[in-house]
Amino acid sequence: MVETLAVLFTAGTLVGILVALGSELSPTRRLVVGGIVASTSLATVALVTVGRRLPRRVLEGLVGGSALLIALAIAIPLEPSSAVALACLLAFIVVDACYFFSRPVAVGHVLGGFLAVDGSLLLRGDVPLPTVLALDTIMVALAVVTYRLARRASGASSDPLTGLPNRRAFDDALQDLVRDGRTSSVALLDLDHFKEINDTAGHEAGDRVLLRVAEVQLPAGALLARHGGDEFALLLPGRAGEEAVATVWRMCDQLAGVGLSCGVAEVRAGESAAQLMRRADGALYAAKAAGRGRVEFAATTPSRGRR
Template structure:
């Protein structure tokens, strides 16, 4: 996982879809594209080219089944290939279509690719897919006899407009996952990343650690010095951590004075050492931290409960420290309260 994807706030990549959502969306578009291809083929002139169109449509339908079945387990990078394959199928359909009407009808299916690209990928990556898709169908239409240049250019404008609108909508949706005070991901963005990283860890038997971080005595800071002072403390913590965390980490403001952290590929003891090192970088701010390592079979809620138990243990031992959850008995009080 890249820092661009997981939001240590090093970029403003507008990626809002998890691999599960991406798989469902791509499978749906493949299914509708393949079905539309069958309809287009049925209206085409009989011959070998019509047979090729039918085969391409069936390939799209098979791809829909495959993506729907296994796509949620894919790494994000593999979706670039899946979207590229969709572009190749459509461009090929345009080239082999037996008549201009069929060519143009097949070319319109590239709109699915444009939507996928801007929904799945960040700005430059989406733009690259858009350029390849539009250039591909444009070239295919230009070499097809009988398709007017004006119609081709009109289609290009429609596709570009769709891309611009989808990009803007995705950017707006992405901003809903950002904490306006610190610029970190918020609880919603964290939960999306947690779902994706848990799926990946389960798929490849990977290592993942989760951390919950509390600012000690934060209420007294607000009460004594005002909420602006409290906000400055939160921003200072966010700045220190975001610059010290490794690439691929997900650091978020979980809510109030609590931050959350995901460290893919890092076991619990190593994550604990990292947390303690970063805490020491701002000794003027006391932090309590709970660390837990993903264990095979854990759900996302179980992992975060383990981190929460470790955080509680750190608090009852005097605050200003980090604890690793070792799988022992639950040290929470019966009422579930946590010291603040």
């Protein structure tokens, strides 16, 4: 999301510069255009440098604020063709909103963008209403197509039973976590005696156990994925060592009656995602070998178990 926003903000900045260069503006109006271009440039720099640490609401605010900037730029006396060119930037808002936001939030952003941009075009008085409606038709079609593609893409990265991210989505998030360089940990969680549950109580009973794990309350920033079969994987950004182990124990405590063996590994500098997961898998194997129902930490010193 951050990378896409940065690309679109960069493109919007270039469009603003090109429109300004192609229009005859007074010094005052050039100053206003320059302020708008400077605002989008600063937003781009912020997205590139600290975007991954910004709350989602801030990112949503950037998308919503873009519509107001576009409307303000259109209100500056420009040639009608330049105003329509700026109005086409609404496509960026449509793509962002429909691809990354939930349906209610996306609809709100798109409608807000239409009101701001269409209102600014119509208030000028030199852009015909049919032209504005033609632009809206294109944007609505783009919104529908983008939303449908986003839902399909989401389905490709989520587990159909639990709704959790699948292994593919987890691997992508893991790569980002390793590149980020923060102190973090991963955990592998395996259901104990899951085959026996399926064999004795049926697959529906096994599915209910999987769904119970999927509904566990996670700490802020954590990501739980179904890694395959009866195994789950957990990302714990900002947590390492004893704190990560304690977090996994708290998750296990929420699942009374569900046996879990867990292996935890802390991210090491210069380590690849594959190496990190091998250490977590080794800790998981140690938990099973020690009698199951345990959380083991991949470390050079013996880990402590609570069960």
